[in-house]
Amino acid sequence: MIRLERVEKVFKVRRRVGRLRRVRTEVRAVDGISFDIARGEMVGYIGPNGAGKSTTIKMLTGILVPSGGRVRVAGIDPARERTRVARRIGVVFGQRTTLWWDLPLRDSYELVRRLYRVPDARYDRNLARCVELLDLGPLLDVPVRQLSLGQRMRGDIAAALLHDPEVLYLDEPTIGLDVVSKAKVRGFLREVNDGGTTVLLTTHDLTDIEQLCTRVMVIDHGRLVHDGDLAGLHGAGDSERTLVVDFERELPPVRIAGARPVKVEGPRQWLAFPASASAAPLVAELAACYPLVDLSVREPAIEDVIARMYAGRAAL
Numbered sequence: 263m264i265r266l267e268r269v270e271k272v273f274k275v276r277r278r279v280g281r282l283r284r285v286r287t288e289v290r291a292v293d294g295i296s297f298d299i300a301r302g303e304m305v306g307y308i309g310p311n312g313a314g315k316s317t318t319i320k321m322l323t324g325i326l327v328p329s330g331g332r333v334r335v336a337g338i339d340p341a342r343e344r345t346r347v348a349r350r351i352g353v354v355f356g357q358r359t360t361l362w363w364d365l366p367l368r369d370s371y372e373l374v375r376r377l378y379r380v381p382d383a384r385y386d387r388n389l390a391r392c393v394e395l396l397d398l399g400p401l402l403d404v405p406v407r408q409l410s411l412g413q414r415m416r417g418d419i420a421a422a423l424l425h426d427p428e429v430l431y432l433d434e435p436t437i438g439l440d441v442v443s444k445a446k447v448r449g450f451l452r453e454v455n456d457g458g459t460t461v462l463l464t465t466h467d468l469t470d471i472e473q474l475c476t477r478v479m480v481i482d483h484g485r486l487v488h489d490g491d492l493a494g495l496h497g498a499g500d501s502e503r504t505l506v507v508d509f510e511r512e513l514p515p516v517r518i519a520g521a522r523p524v525k526v527e528g529p530r531q532w533l534a535f536p537a538s539a540s541a542a543p544l545v546a547e548l549a550a551c552y553p554l555v556d557l558s559v560r561e562p563a564i565e566d567v568i569a570r571m572y573a574g575r576a577a578l
Contacts, residue, residue, distance in 0.1 A: 264429065295484070309480055319433060335351065352430045432451070468561045505557060508554075510553035518533070520539060
């Protein structure tokens, strides 16, 4: 469904040198990336800010023309046939809405229907499904400018799916959402993917990746540095999760098998353990041996995973 072959995107940038002189330099936002995504896959595409994620998606949608290489989406060259590919894809950019700012959500959807020439019966069916699963009923008559960020994100996701796209690109789709809304969006995306829609998801929230994707690709400095499952990513980066534990009283640093103490602050302690390992045995041992009040598990930041990955390579 999606194929990239040695794709590059180079931007020309003018930088000031001294008071009057300007020098033109090249910035390689994407540097020779190749990958295939099969029909019906849901793939996480992650990396630190400025790694080239959004640039890749813009080339896949036809917004940007590659400087080199070959891009195909459903057999179409997006840069040459933007209108044709637009009918086959849906796009959600977390920081940019595709809805009309001063119109109620319902009217924005009606305009989307006309733009894509969606038959009435299919539009009514798709809209009813999105409204129910994303809890948009109370928002349909509210102008987009009055929606919160989380409400607007749900509205944008629905708009991207009204024409039954074969491919869905999601750039930070859960940004600004509370826990309940995130759960609704994730459940909705699972159902969309189960229906055969191919999904490419970029996010900084590893929980999105863990709950939705069986495959993850990591891009850094414009290059693909990992393509596999999430366990393989954690193994390559030797990353760690953190168990934050609150005890009834102050204790010396707790030492249990499979974890190491990181920080102690009053009755609260931080314990690090391998990201590929389960937290359940650690929690069971803590509960059995110590006066436990509360605990939580913190996922490693993508930036930390990639930094550890490169640190491991440099040590070889």
